[in-house]
Amino acid sequence: MVADLPILSLCVWVPLIGGLWVVFAGSRMSTNAVRNNALFFSVLTFGLTLFLWRDFDNNVAAMQFTEKLSWIAQFDIFYHIGIDGIALPLILLTSFTTVLIVLAGWEVITDRVNQYMGAFLILEGLMIGVFSALDAVLFYVFWEAMLIPMFLIIGIWGGPGRIYATIKFFLYTFLGSVFMLVALLYLYRQTNGSFAIEDMQALLLTLPQQKWIFVAFLLAFAVKVPMWPVHTWLPDAHVEAPTGGSVVLAAVMLKMGGYGFIRFSLPMATDAAASLNGMMIGLSLIAIVYIGFVALAQEDMKKLIAYSSISHMGFVTLGFFICFEIFSETGSWTGAVMGIEGGMVQMVSHGFISAALFLCVGVMYDRVHSRQIGDYGGVVNTMPRFAAFMMLFAMANAGLPGTSGFVGEFLVILSAFKASFWLAFFAATTLVLGAAYTLWMYKRVIFGEVTNAAVKTLEDISMRETAILIALVIPILILGIWPAPLLDMMHVTIAQLVEQLSQSKLP
Numbered sequence: 001m002v003a004d005l006p007i008l009s010l011c012v013w014v015p016l017i018g019g020l021w022v023v024f025a026g027s028r029m030s031t032n033a034v035r036n037n038a039l040f041f042s043v044l045t046f047g048l049t050l051f052l053w054r055d056f057d058n059n060v061a062a063m064q065f066t067e068k069l070s071w072i073a074q075f076d077i078f079y080h081i082g083i084d085g086i087a088l089p090l091i092l093l094t095s096f097t098t099v100l101i102v103l104a105g106w107e108v109i110t111d112r113v114n115q116y117m118g119a120f121l122i123l124e125g126l127m128i129g130v131f132s133a134l135d136a137v138l139f140y141v142f143w144e145a146m147l148i149p150m151f152l153i154i155g156i157w158g159g160p161g162r163i164y165a166t167i168k169f170f171l172y173t174f175l176g177s178v179f180m181l182v183a184l185l186y187l188y189r190q191t192n193g194s195f196a197i198e199d200m201q202a203l204l205l206t207l208p209q210q211k212w213i214f215v216a217f218l219l220a221f222a223v224k225v226p227m228w229p230v231h232t233w234l235p236d237a238h239v240e241a242p243t244g245g246s247v248v249l250a251a252v253m254l255k256m257g258g259y260g261f262i263r264f265s266l267p268m269a270t271d272a273a274a275s276l277n278g279m280m281i282g283l284s285l286i287a288i289v290y291i292g293f294v295a296l297a298q299e300d301m302k303k304l305i306a307y308s309s310i311s312h313m314g315f316v317t318l319g320f321f322i323c324f325e326i327f328s329e330t331g332s333w334t335g336a337v338m339g340i341e342g343g344m345v346q347m348v349s350h351g352f353i354s355a356a357l358f359l360c361v362g363v364m365y366d367r368v369h370s371r372q373i374g375d376y377g378g379v380v381n382t383m384p385r386f387a388a389f390m391m392l393f394a395m396a397n398a399g400l401p402g403t404s405g406f407v408g409e410f411l412v413i414l415s416a417f418k419a420s421f422w423l424a425f426f427a428a429t430t431l432v433l434g435a436a437y438t439l440w441m442y443k444r445v446i447f448g449e450v451t452n453a454a455v456k457t458l459e460d461i462s463m464r465e466t467a468i469l470i471a472l473v474i475p476i477l478i479l480g481i482w483p484a485p486l487l488d489m490m491h492v493t494i495a496q497l498v499e500q501l502s503q504s505k506l507p
Contacts (some may be wrong), residue, residue: 007051008065008081012129015045019121026114035106038117042102046095056088058488061496077195080135085493086262087131089486090255093351097251098124100468101244104359108366116157123149127252136184136195144177158240165240172233176223183216201267210272217265224257228286231310238306243362250309250354255347258316267500280321285426287314292433301361301371304441312350318427319343319412325419335418336498342411344490349404349479356393356472363465368454373441378450382458387446389469394442396476398435404479
């Protein structure tokens with residue numbers, strides 16, 4: 001019976017419609033009824049994505065669960081969706097994270113609860129739409145529509161500087177996306193009237209054409225990752241966003257830049273990516289090393305984790321673009337698969353770890369109403385259970401073997417060795433820097449004497465908060481100890497992508 005349902009469409013539209021229901025009908029409900037409705041729709045969506053996982057065939061590289069309906073017939077625009085081994089893990093991450101966000105805001109959010117919960121549900125549907133769209137116009141609509149609920153989440157429930165942070169976030173991401181739209185319209189003309197992403201990937205363009213297309217996509221996706229030097233909006237957005245906003249921003253929205261590179265830039269402008277890979281590797285290493293040092297200087301916990309995210313996402317882009325360097329050095333594409341898989345594992349792992357760290361900061365902020373590291377110290381004396389959870393997440397962020405944070409970084413560094421010792425060396429500095437800024441923050445916040453009166457009166461995490469953190473501990477440890485299910489899910493799709501990269505796109 002389930003097999004006959006349009007499961008992928010349900011994954012997109014259940015949270016969208018549920019979010020609208022919570023927003024509009026929620027004004028006539030009690031606060032508890034709003035929360036229960038939001039939890040129901042988020043859990044239902046997560047359950048539907050589990051059906052996708054159950055029925056997904058790891059041995060098929062082609063798109064699965066495809067649906068295609070005419071949308072705007074005169075321009076051959078279709079409601080065309082489907083997923084492969086690259087999209088599925090990100091969809092699972094999205095639906096899982098949304099359940100935790102709803103639970104995290106259960107008692108904390110008391111103002112406009114229906115709008116808050118509804119905004120996250122709508123955002124969830126739009127993000128799943130981005131990962132499943134196979135029509136360029138549909139992709140662009142979902143991509144831009146995401147800005148609206150995120151704009152409202154930061155602008156309404158954010159901190160004192162939320163207006164500045166919101167406008168900066170919107171302008172950076174929106175202006176970058178305009179260049180992507182121009183590139184998509186150009187590709188539409190080159191395909192003689194098709195917005196199908198598959199048709200755009202099959203185009204044979206000259207190298208100058210590819211370079212313009214690549215740069216246009218780069219301006220959109222680099223902002224979203226974000227890559228240096230277009231990263232400055234992220235720390236401001238994280239600092240001002242409510243806890244749920246920071247979680248979804250770090251866990252899912254940043255991954256859309258990486259997804260864009262692997263879905264559009266690499267297969268559509270392969271030769272341009274090969275010729276510009278030195279620039280991409282350079283920008284990635286700057287993010288890994290320089291931003292790691294910037295994180296060391298932060299006194300605001302949210303800012304430190306935000307800069308940590310930029311540094312860790314540098315591994316994603318390094319893994320994606322190191323493949324061309326590996327081929328030029330070894331004459332083989334074997335290591336390229338490992339690099340791209342490492343980048344993908346890093347995206348998923350970072351989603352869990354960053355969500356956990358921002359939730360931990362949220363737990364302390366809800367009690368002390370400060371994010372400054374200097375306002376804490378000795379938290380372990382009053383919150384020992386919380387301190388144990390945060391220790392695990394801090395270790396995972398530092399890339400401790402046995403946690404998910406190690407697997408992606410290890411695969412990328414290993415693939416970088418195939419290209420150059422020095423590339424691997426600079427990439428590996430994150431193991432030192434990540435441990436330095438994460439554990440230094442942990443030491444100053446958790447250990448030591450209690451110097452703040454507010455810390456003396458802290459109560460340890462509740463059963464609800466404990467359940468949320470346990471839900472994040474499980475995937476972090478499972479992926480760290482047994483990453484095979486995730487690697488098997490994406491291997492065939494990435495192998496096919498590498499096969500496409502090995503073939504020139506020049507006419």
